[in-house]
Amino acid sequence: MEEKKNLSSISSSGMMMLTCMVISWIFIHRWNQRSKKGPKTWPLVGAAIEQLMNYDRMHDWLVDYLSELKTVVVPMPSTTYTYIADPVNVEHVLKNNFANYPKGEVYHSYMEVLLGDGIFNVDGDLWRKQRKTASFEFASKNLRDFSTIVFREYALKLSGILCQASVSVQQIDMQELLMRMTLDSICKVGFGVEIGTLAPQLPDNRFAQAFDTANIVVTLRFIDPLWRIKRFLNVGSEALLDKSIKIIDDFTYKMIRKRKLEIEEAKESRKNDKQIKHDILSRFIELGENPESKLTEKSLRDVVLNFVIAGRDTTATTLSWSIYLIMTHPHVADKLFSELKALEEDRAKEEKISLLPYDPEDPKSFNERVAQFAGLLTYDSLGRLSYLHAAITETLRLYPAVPQDPKGILEDDILPDGTKVKAGGMVTYVPYSMGRMEYNWGPDAASFKPERWLKEGFFQNASPFKFTAFQAGPRICLGKDSAYLQMKMTLAILCRFFDFTLVPMHPVKYRMMTILSMAHGLKLKVARRS
Numbered sequence: 001m002e003e004k005k006n007l008s009s010i011s012s013s014g015m016m017m018l019t020c021m022v023i024s025w026i027f028i029h030r031w032n033q034r035s036k037k038g039p040k041t042w043p044l045v046g047a048a049i050e051q052l053m054n055y056d057r058m059h060d061w062l063v064d065y066l067s068e069l070k071t072v073v074v075p076m077p078s079t080t081y082t083y084i085a086d087p088v089n090v091e092h093v094l095k096n097n098f099a100n101y102p103k104g105e106v107y108h109s110y111m112e113v114l115l116g117d118g119i120f121n122v123d124g125d126l127w128r129k130q131r132k133t134a135s136f137e138f139a140s141k142n143l144r145d146f147s148t149i150v151f152r153e154y155a156l157k158l159s160g161i162l163c164q165a166s167v168s169v170q171q172i173d174m175q176e177l178l179m180r181m182t183l184d185s186i187c188k189v190g191f192g193v194e195i196g197t198l199a200p201q202l203p204d205n206r207f208a209q210a211f212d213t214a215n216i217v218v219t220l221r222f223i224d225p226l227w228r229i230k231r232f233l234n235v236g237s238e239a240l241l242d243k244s245i246k247i248i249d250d251f252t253y254k255m256i257r258k259r260k261l262e263i264e265e266a267k268e269s270r271k272n273d274k275q276i277k278h279d280i281l282s283r284f285i286e287l288g289e290n291p292e293s294k295l296t297e298k299s300l301r302d303v304v305l306n307f308v309i310a311g312r313d314t315t316a317t318t319l320s321w322s323i324y325l326i327m328t329h330p331h332v333a334d335k336l337f338s339e340l341k342a343l344e345e346d347r348a349k350e351e352k353i354s355l356l357p358y359d360p361e362d363p364k365s366f367n368e369r370v371a372q373f374a375g376l377l378t379y380d381s382l383g384r385l386s387y388l389h390a391a392i393t394e395t396l397r398l399y400p401a402v403p404q405d406p407k408g409i410l411e412d413d414i415l416p417d418g419t420k421v422k423a424g425g426m427v428t429y430v431p432y433s434m435g436r437m438e439y440n441w442g443p444d445a446a447s448f449k450p451e452r453w454l455k456e457g458f459f460q461n462a463s464p465f466k467f468t469a470f471q472a473g474p475r476i477c478l479g480k481d482s483a484y485l486q487m488k489m490t491l492a493i494l495c496r497f498f499d500f501t502l503v504p505m506h507p508v509k510y511r512m513m514t515i516l517s518m519a520h521g522l523k524l525k526v527a528r529r530s
């Protein structure tokens with residue numbers, strides 16, 4: 001009995017000692033960081049708790065730290081994230097020492113389920129080959145001309161839906177409509193397939209919903225240490241991901257089969273090769289006919305999904321933020337309207353046509369007039385809209401569609417500002433923070449001012465290492481010109497013919513996913529204007 005008592009008192013004093021040691025360890029760990037700038041860490045878990053607690057506002061959490069520090073180091077349980085906002089560091093990572101900062105294994109393993117081995121998710125030869133094939137396509141004048149027609153046609157469809165909503169005094173979710181428009185156009189321009197999600201009755205869009213869910217869940221993996229266990233057990237977010245991927249794959253493989261069949265039929269009917277319309281997908285399908293290319297059905301699926309994420313989400317979210325910012329800055333809306341009216345008159349003179357008189361109260365004459373205006377918008381005439389170009393660029397400075405972009409680290413390195421980074425960690429350049437830093441843009445960095453991009457009325461670009469919305473260096477966005485073309489076509493039509501107001505109390509804030517979309521959409525009321 002006595003022996004038992006002694007044993008239990010030894011074990012409880014042992015426990016106490018252990019607890020004291022752990023508390024001292026935590027205390028010393030925290031004490032050593034008392035003057036540290038940047039997120040403070042805890043033993044073992046690093047800064048994961050603080051990052052998790054700020055997950056929904058992570059971009060602004062980083063803004064707070066980066067405005068003091070330019071480089072923020074965030075240790076996590078299994079790796080270290082280094083966030084950079086100084087253009088000198090960004091140039092080092094994206095260009096000068098490009099080979100040391102690939103997408104990397106970690107990023108690849110997190111995103112593989114959605115992006116597979118597509119251009120966004122690979123390095124080395126696999127990336128180079130896809131970049132070469134896609135660059136070829138993007139450089140073609142055929143694609144540019146075809147895109148102009150498609151973008152105009154779909155912007156007009158959207159305008160028709162807005163006109164109808166204004167007649168029936170219905171509120172709309174602009175972001176949702178824009179996502180439909182950009183999905184339809186990337187499928188048409190990129191894969192030669194008409195999917196019609198922007199039809200007036202707005203058909204059910206299971207693919208888009210599944211795609212959004214998958215995007216949210218894979219982004220969560222970057223800060224969820226339990227995701228591999230969840231995937232193994234197929235529970236929670238990972239079970240949802242699994243379901244979404246099945247829907248996505250089903251849609252994508254059907255589209256590929258359809259396109260292959262069309263190409264076969266075109267060949268059989270002996271149309272010469274020039275008559276088979278070239279798009280990104282058919283270029284890859286043709287490549288796949290050569291067995292040495294090692295392109296499989298799965299590779300084509302990856303091509304499609306990478307271009308959907310590239311072409312649909314980025315453009316639609318930028319358009320949504322642009323409309324929101326223009327609408328909430330009336331002096332910008334007025335200047336833009338004047339620029340559009342001036343272009344309309346100049347173009348009518350050039351084409352020697354008279355502009356149709358119309359009554360905004362009469363939808364028929366209104367729609368005819370919109371269509372006439374759209375017909376005047378060509379690739380060249382859109383190029384003259386400097387204020388519109390500046391307004392879109394200013395939107396991307398404050399609300400970049402890709403708000404942060406992580407890179408792997410192959411070998412230990414020292415960034416130009418002296419920060420040491422270790423092999424196996426990650427360096428992330430942060431367009432969202434970079435656009436809001438006074439040390440990058442001056443004291444008015446937080447204000448929406450398209451004028452900052454204009455010199456004597458003409459658009460002036462900034463260094464791509466400071467304005468990083470399209471990345472920079474060898475992996476700079478391939479679709480930038482195409483995206484501007486679509487955004488300018490759409491905004492020219494919408495801002496010339498409609499007034500927008502936010503539905504009262506509608507919350508406008510971002511959602512945490514790889515793309516900076518609006519968490520609750522953009523609920524608006526629409527009115528036709530003369």
Ligand code: HEM
Pocket residue numbers: 119120131134186307310311312314315318396400401402405468469470471474475476477478479480482483
């Ligand atoms: C506002 C619109 C857009 C923005 C802000 C944007 C931004 C970006 C960014 C930040 C990247 C780098 C991603 C990374 O490697 O981590 C990127 C890459 C890319 N973008 Fe865009 N993008 C836009 C529209 C488009 C469009 C419309 C297309 C094509 C239809 C496109 C095609 C691509 C491709 C193919 C890459 C991969 C380049 C490579 O890895 O070599 N983008 N884009």
